[in-house]
Amino acid sequence: MTSLEAAKTIKAKFGELISEPVEFRRxxxxxxxxxxxxxxxxxxxxxxxxPRWTVVYHLRAIVNGIEIRLKTDxxxxxxxLPSVIGVWxxxxxxxxxxxxxxxxxxxxxxxxxxxxMWEGYPYHPLRKDFPLAGKPTDLPGVAFTRVTPMxxxxxxxxxxGNDSIAREPRVRIPEEDEVELNARVxxxxxxxxxxxxAVGPGPIKKQ
Amino acid sequence: MATVQDIEIGDSAARSAQAAAELQDMQGExxxxxxxxxxxxxxxxxxxxLELDGEVVTKADxxxxxxxxxxxxxxxxxxxxxxxxxxxRLDYLAPLANNVAYALAVEKLLGVQDKLxxxxxxxxxxxxxxxxxxxxxxxxxxxxxxTGAVTVFLLTFTEREKIYNLAEAASGARLTTSYTRIGGLxxxxxxxxxxxxxxxxxxxxxxxxESETLLTRNRIWVDRxxxxxxxxxxxxINYGLSGPNLRGSGVDWDLRKNQPYLCYADLExxxxxxxxxxxxxxxxxxxxxxxxxxxxLRQCLQKIPGGWANEAHEPVSIPDGxxxxxxxxxxxxxxxxxxxxxxxxxxxxxxxxxEIYFGHENPKGELGFYIHSRGGGVPYxxxxxAPSFINLSILGELMPGCxxxxxxxxxxxxxFVMGESDR
Amino acid sequence: MQAQTEQxxxxxxxxxxxxxxxxxxxxxxxxxxxxSVWPMPMGLACCAIELMAAGASRYDISRFGSEVMxxxxxxxxxxxxxxxxxxxxxxxxxxxxxxMPEPKWCIAMGAxxxxxxxxxxxxxLQGVDNIVPVDVYISGCPPRPEAVLDALMRIQAKIGTQPxxxxxxIARALNLQGTxxx
Numbered sequence: 176m177t178s179l180e181a182a183k184t185i186k187a188k189f190g191e192l193i194s195e196p197v198e199f200r201r202x203x204x205x206x207x208x209x210x211x212x213x214x215x216x217x218x219x220x221x222x223x224x225x226p227r228w229t230v231v232y233h234l235r236a237i238v239n240g241i242e243i244r245l246k247t248d249x250x251x252x253x254x255x256l257p258s259v260i261g262v263w264x265x266x267x268x269x270x271x272x273x274x275x276x277x278x279x280x281x282x283x284x285x286x287x288x289x290x291x292m293w294e295g296y297p298y299h300p301l302r303k304d305f306p307l308a309g310k311p312t313d314l315p316g317v318a319f320t321r322v323t324p325m326x327x328x329x330x331x332x333x334x335x336g337n338d339s340i341a342r343e344p345r346v347r348i349p350e351e352d353e354v355e356l357n358a359r360v361x362x363x364x365x366x367x368x369x370x371x372x373a374v375g376p377g378p379i380k381k382q
Numbered sequence: 383m384a385t386v387q388d389i390e391i392g393d394s395a396a397r398s399a400q401a402a403a404e405l406q407d408m409q410g411e412x413x414x415x416x417x418x419x420x421x422x423x424x425x426x427x428x429x430x431x432l433e434l435d436g437e438v439v440t441k442a443d444x445x446x447x448x449x450x451x452x453x454x455x456x457x458x459x460x461x462x463x464x465x466x467x468x469x470x471r472l473d474y475l476a477p478l479a480n481n482v483a484y485a486l487a488v489e490k491l492l493g494v495q496d497k498l499x500x501x502x503x504x505x506x507x508x509x510x511x512x513x514x515x516x517x518x519x520x521x522x523x524x525x526x527x528x529t530g531a532v533t534v535f536l537l538t539f540t541e542r543e544k545i546y547n548l549a550e551a552a553s554g555a556r557l558t559t560s561y562t563r564i565g566g567l568x569x570x571x572x573x574x575x576x577x578x579x580x581x582x583x584x585x586x587x588x589x590x591x592e593s594e595t596l597l598t599r600n601r602i603w604v605d606r607x608x609x610x611x612x613x614x615x616x617x618x619i620n621y622g623l624s625g626p627n628l629r630g631s632g633v634d635w636d637l638r639k640n641q642p643y644l645c646y647a648d649l650e651x652x653x654x655x656x657x658x659x660x661x662x663x664x665x666x667x668x669x670x671x672x673x674x675x676x677x678x679l680r681q682c683l684q685k686i687p688g689g690w691a692n693e694a695h696e697p698v699s700i701p702d703g704x705x706x707x708x709x710x711x712x713x714x715x716x717x718x719x720x721x722x723x724x725x726x727x728x729x730x731x732x733x734x735x736x737e738i739y740f741g742h743e744n745p746k747g748e749l750g751f752y753i754h755s756r757g758g759g760v761p762y763x764x765x766x767x768a769p770s771f772i773n774l775s776i777l778g779e780l781m782p783g784c785x786x787x788x789x790x791x792x793x794x795x796x797x798f799v800m801g802e803s804d805r
Numbered sequence: 806m807q808a809q810t811e812q813x814x815x816x817x818x819x820x821x822x823x824x825x826x827x828x829x830x831x832x833x834x835x836x837x838x839x840x841s842v843w844p845m846p847m848g849l850a851c852c853a854i855e856l857m858a859a860g861a862s863r864y865d866i867s868r869f870g871s872e873v874m875x876x877x878x879x880x881x882x883x884x885x886x887x888x889x890x891x892x893x894x895x896x897x898x899x900x901x902x903x904x905m906p907e908p909k910w911c912i913a914m915g916a917x918x919x920x921x922x923x924x925x926x927x928x929x930l931q932g933v934d935n936i937v938p939v940d941v942y943i944s945g946c947p948p949r950p951e952a953v954l955d956a957l958m959r960i961q962a963k964i965g966t967q968p969x970x971x972x973x974x975i976a977r978a979l980n981l982q983g984t985x986x987x
Contacts, residue, residue: 233767281850305455420897447891456924
C-alpha cells in the first residue's frame with residue numbers, strides 16, 4: 176500500500192475530521208480538522224512480548240472535546256521513535272520522561288536527557304525487569320542508590336502468582352508445608368530462649 | 383629607611399575613560415545562577431539553572447525530579463485501593479480532589495461511573511470544591527509571600543485551617559485524607575458537616591474580600607504582575623497547559639463544563655477567563671474560581687440527596703460486593719459477603735482488561751490517569767498525567783527576557799506543586 | 806581541674822530571687838539558645854505544608870522563638886527535614902547540613918524523613934538519618950503541627966541541659982575537662 180492509498184483509506188474512514196490528502200515533494204499530508212493538543216504521552220512495557228514497547232498518545236481537540244488515542248509499537252532492538260515536538264511543543268518533556276523511565280529514544284528531539292532521575296543514572300526504572308526496590312548505584316559526589324528493604328512486601332496477592340500459594344492458608348497442608356514446619360520449630364526455639372522451656376507446637380510428626 | 387614612591391593620578395576624565403574601557407571587557411559576560419532545590423520561592427524542590435546578563439534572565443532550564451518517588455512503579459505493585467493514599471500525596475494541597483480523580487478513573491475502567499449513588503456524587507463535588515479553595519488559597523498565600531506581601535499568607539492559612547477541620551471531620555485526617563474508595567466513599571459525612579460547610583462559606587467570603595482589598599488593586603502588586611510572562615492562546619494550547627493557566631490565557635476549557643462528570647452538569651457556575659494571559663490574569667482567574675467554588679458549594683448544600691443528616695440512609699457507595707466492601711455485619715454472618723470481603727482485600731477490585739484515560743479538573747489543571755489493565759486487581763500500567771509537570775515545561779520559554787526579581791512572580795503565578803510534578 | 810558535670814536548667818523565680826538572677830553561665834547560655842532556635846525548613850513534600858501550618862497563626866511556632874524560618878543554612882540552628890528525601894535530593898541536603906554552623910540539630914519530620922515512609926521504591930532514601938545525624942524523629946504522615954511543636958520542645962529540653970562552656974575555645978585553652986553531652 177502506498178502512502179497515498181493509506182492516506183485515502185484514513186480519509187475515507189474519518190470523513191470530515193480529516194482533510195483531503197495533499198501531496199508535496201512525494202510526501203503526503205493529512206490535516207486533522209480541529210486543533211488537537213496532546214493530553215499526555217505514555218509508554219508501556221509489554222515485557223515478554225515482541226514488540227516490547229508501546230507508546231500511547233492521547234490527543235484532544237479543545238474546540239469540541241474529541242479524544243483520540245494513538246498507539247504505536249516499537250521493538251526492543253530499535254527502541255527509537257521520531258519525536259513529535261515539531262507538532263506539539265508539549266511533547267518535549269513527555270518524551271524526555273519516557274526516555275528516562277523506559278529508555279525509548281526519540282530522534283529529532285533537541286535535548287533528550289533524563290528528567291526525573293539524575294544524569295548518569297544507569298537504569299530505566301519503569302521497565303518490568305527493573306525491581307521496585309531498585310539497584311545499587313554509586314556516583315560519588317552526585318548521587319547514590321541502595322536497594323530498598325522491602326520486608327516481604329508489597330503485600331498484594333496476585334491471583335496465580337508465586338506468592339499467592341504461600342499466602343493462602345487453604346492451599347497449605349501443614350504436614351508438608353516448609354514454611355509451617357519451620358515456623359513451628361522456630362516458635363519452640365524462641366520460647367526456649369525467652370522462657371527457658373521449649374513450649375509450643377513442635378514439628379509435626381508424620382504418621 | 384622609608385621608601386618614597388611616586389604615584390601618578392590623572393584627571394577625572396582620564397580616569398573615567400580608563401574605567402569605561404575596563405567595563406567594556408566585562409560586559410557581555412553572563413552569569414549562571416543556580417536557583418537550587420532548596421529555595422523559599424520555588425514552591426517545593428525545583429531547581430532552575432538561570433543564565434543572567436546582569437539582572438536580565440537570558441536562559442532558564444528547570445531541573446525537576448528532586449521529589450520523584452516512583453509512584454507509577456509502586457502502582458504496578460499495589461491493588462487499586464492500596465494506591466489511594468499515594469494519590470493524596472500527588473497534589474498535596476488538594477488531596478481530596480486527587481482522591482476523587484483517581485476513584486473516578488478506576489470507576490471508568492470498571493464501567494460503573496454512572497452507577498454512583500447521587501449522594502456520593504454530591505459529596506465528592508463538595509470535597510473537590512473545598513480542595514480547590516484550599517489549593518488556590520495556599521497558592522495565593524505563598525505567591526503573595528514570595529513577592530513580599532506576608533500578611534496574605536497568614537490570612538489564607540487561617541481559612542485553610544477551617545477547611546482542614548472539615549476534612550478531618552469527614553475523613554479523619556487533615557491533609558492526607560484518602561477519603562474516596564473505588565465505587566464510593568470511605569464513609570458518609572457526619573450530620574453536622576454540612577452546617578459547618580455553610581458557616582465556612584459565609585466566613586470565607588468575608589476573608590476573601592479582605593485578601594482582595596490587600597492585593598487586587600494594590601499598586602505594587604499590579605505593577606509586579608501586569609504584563610509579565612504573557613502566554614498567548616496558541617502557546618498555551620501547544621504547551622499543553624491546563625487549568626487556571628490555560629484559562630488565564632483566554633482559552634475556554636474547563637473539564638467540569640466541557641466533559642462533565644459527577645453531577646457538575648446539574649450545577650450552575652461560571653468559568654473565569656483571562657484576556658491577556660499575564661500573571662495578573664492568572665491571579666484574577668484563581669480568585670474568581672474560589673468565588674465560583676463557594677457558589678457550587680452552596681448549591682450542593684441545597685440539593686444534596688438525603689439532606690444534611692441523611693436520615694433516609696441514602697447509600698454513599700455502590701452496593702456491589704465485587705467493587706465495594708460489604709457491610710461488616712453481613713461479612714461476619716453470610717458466606718457470600720465474606721468471600722467478597724476476602725477477595726477485595728487480598729486481590730483487589732477485579733478490573734476487566736482494557737485501557738482508559740480519565741482527566742479531572744484539579745485545582746492545578748487537568749489531572750489525568752491512564753490505566754492499562756490486563757485483568758485482576760493490580761494495574762499493568764498506571765500513568766499519572768500531572769498538570770504541574772506540563773505547566774513547568776513552559777518555564778524555559780517564559781523566563782528569558784524578564785528580570786531576576788520577576789522569577790518568583792512567574793513561579794507563583796504558574797502555581798505548581800512538585801509532589802505532583804515529579805510523582 | 807574538674808568542671809561540674811551536672812547541668813541544671815535555668816530556673817528563675819522573681820518572688821524569691823528578686824531582680825538579680827544567680828545561675829551558671831551554661832544554664833543561662835542554654836536558656837538563650839533554646840528559646841531562639843531558628844529552624845532551617847527543609848520543606849520537601851507534604852510535611853512542608855504542615856510545617857507551614859505550624860508557622861501560621863493557629864499553631865504559631867513563633868511562641869517558641871522559632872518564627873524566623875531562615876532558608877539560609879548559615880543563619881539557622883535546627884534543620885527540619887519535612888518530606889520525602891529522594892536520592893537525587895540527598896546530595897543537596899547533605900551539603901546544606903554541612904553548611905550549617907555548629908551547634909546544630911536536626912528534626913526528621915514525618916514518616917518519609919524518618920524511615921522512607923510508605924515509599925519503598927528505587928528513588929527514595931530510606932530515612933534521612935542515613936546522611937545526617939537526627940536528634941528527634943516525628944512520626945505521622947503528615948504529623949500534626951502539634952507534633953512538630955512537641956518535637957521542638959524536646960529539642961529545647963535537649964539544648965537546655967547541654968554543657969556549653971566546656972566546648973568553647975576558652976575552656977579548651979584553660980584545659981577544662983568535662984563530659985560533653987552532645
